[in-house]
Amino acid sequence: MSVQVVAFLLPALSFLWSISPTRAGMLASAALASGSIGGWLAGSVSDRIGRIAVLRITILWLGISSALCGLAQTYDQLLLARLVQGFGFGAEWSVGVVFISEIAPRTTRGRTLGSLQSAWAVGWGLAAATTSIALALVPPAIAWRIVLFVGLLPALAIAGLRTRMIEPPIFPAGDAPLPWYRIFGRDARWKTLKGCALATGTHGGYWAIATWWPTMLRLERGLSPPATTLHMAVLVGGSFLGYLLAAWLSDRVGRRATLVSFAAAGAVVALAATQLSLSDAALLLLTAALGLFALGLYSALGPVLTESYPTALRGSGLGFCYNMGRGLAGATPVAVGTSVAALGYAHAIGLYVAMSYTLVVLATAALRETRAVDLVRVAELGGAERPNTISAPR
Numbered sequence: 001m002s003v004q005v006v007a008f009l010l011p012a013l014s015f016l017w018s019i020s021p022t023r024a025g026m027l028a029s030a031a032l033a034s035g036s037i038g039g040w041l042a043g044s045v046s047d048r049i050g051r052i053a054v055l056r057i058t059i060l061w062l063g064i065s066s067a068l069c070g071l072a073q074t075y076d077q078l079l080l081a082r083l084v085q086g087f088g089f090g091a092e093w094s095v096g097v098v099f100i101s102e103i104a105p106r107t108t109r110g111r112t113l114g115s116l117q118s119a120w121a122v123g124w125g126l127a128a129a130t131t132s133i134a135l136a137l138v139p140p141a142i143a144w145r146i147v148l149f150v151g152l153l154p155a156l157a158i159a160g161l162r163t164r165m166i167e168p169p170i171f172p173a174g175d176a177p178l179p180w181y182r183i184f185g186r187d188a189r190w191k192t193l194k195g196c197a198l199a200t201g202t203h204g205g206y207w208a209i210a211t212w213w214p215t216m217l218r219l220e221r222g223l224s225p226p227a228t229t230l231h232m233a234v235l236v237g238g239s240f241l242g243y244l245l246a247a248w249l250s251d252r253v254g255r256r257a258t259l260v261s262f263a264a265a266g267a268v269v270a271l272a273a274t275q276l277s278l279s280d281a282a283l284l285l286l287t288a289a290l291g292l293f294a295l296g297l298y299s300a301l302g303p304v305l306t307e308s309y310p311t312a313l314r315g316s317g318l319g320f321c322y323n324m325g326r327g328l329a330g331a332t333p334v335a336v337g338t339s340v341a342a343l344g345y346a347h348a349i350g351l352y353v354a355m356s357y358t359l360v361v362l363a364t365a366a367l368r369e370t371r372a373v374d375l376v377r378v379a380e381l382g383g384a385e386r387p388n389t390i391s392a393p394r
Helices: 005-017 020-049 053-073 075-105 104-135 140-150 153-158 178-183 189-220 225-252 255-275 278-307 311-329 330-341 345-365
Strands: none
Touching: 005 020, 005 075, 005 104, 005 140, 005 178, 005 189, 005 330, 020 053, 020 075, 020 189, 020 311, 020 330, 053 075, 053 140, 075 104, 075 189, 075 311, 075 330, 104 225, 178 189, 178 278, 178 311, 189 225, 189 255, 189 278, 189 311, 189 330, 189 345, 225 255, 225 278, 278 311, 278 330, 311 330
């Protein structure tokens, strides 16, 4: 929630500080760029000192950085605070997914990670509701700060949980940590490249929607704040269902089939919703479908990346692929903002979402299926199961 609220505040901040669409997009992209560094570093460190130790640090980091965002007095200060916030955000997600994947039964790993991912939709909904209420009750010059401070409350609420978690049995039982650069070794470099491409496309489509959809509804469609809130609620509701549906499908039919079908459908829906002349009711229906396909992709992305690397490199591999993809995708909100003058909000969003999901389809076609792989037996670099030793939890 603390990271997501900025997208809902962009219309107000653009008005208050006279921010151009390009500079507004940079506020979203800043957290993605720094998150790519934070996630990579945290993943690598977690391979050495453990998942729990890193998670405890990241929650403190997020709380402090969220407060810094709320205290910003200028655009440049907010941009810097977003960079700090993004670093912690990327770090927490990367290590959290590795941690959950290592304690989940392999036959339900997709559903377990998908359920975890669905909390993002809950945070998204809370961000939309909090922003709408604050802007309705308080002048915008004060409301945006209140929203950012409220955004740190969930982080503080779960701080106590970090003290009661223990390391997954697979981590201390695994091999000694390998140097992080082994993910670029001869046997792993293509897997790493494909993982980065997959993550770039997934992130690119989502962040184009999450950053600019509220602004498009308000400034281009001319919807009232309540109508905009309704559309965003439908988008969030669709995304919640998408997480759960894709999680179930990834365990039933495989990661690759789920990724390809959701990406292809997401591209078609995005183009229909943004390129056609639609009534508000028709757009509302397509918005639900867009949320379902765009966010559902993440339920298969996490398992694919965690199942591609051995324990000694899992944090480094997932951290690099997922967050390099997020960093590269950080160009998407800026690209949309830069294209607004020539294309308009809707057409620019549709174009970049479709391009992003085309990349997902191409990257997935080059990947091997990893459904239900035994994490303990993932070969050192090849990503295939090796015979042996410690039986994984079932």
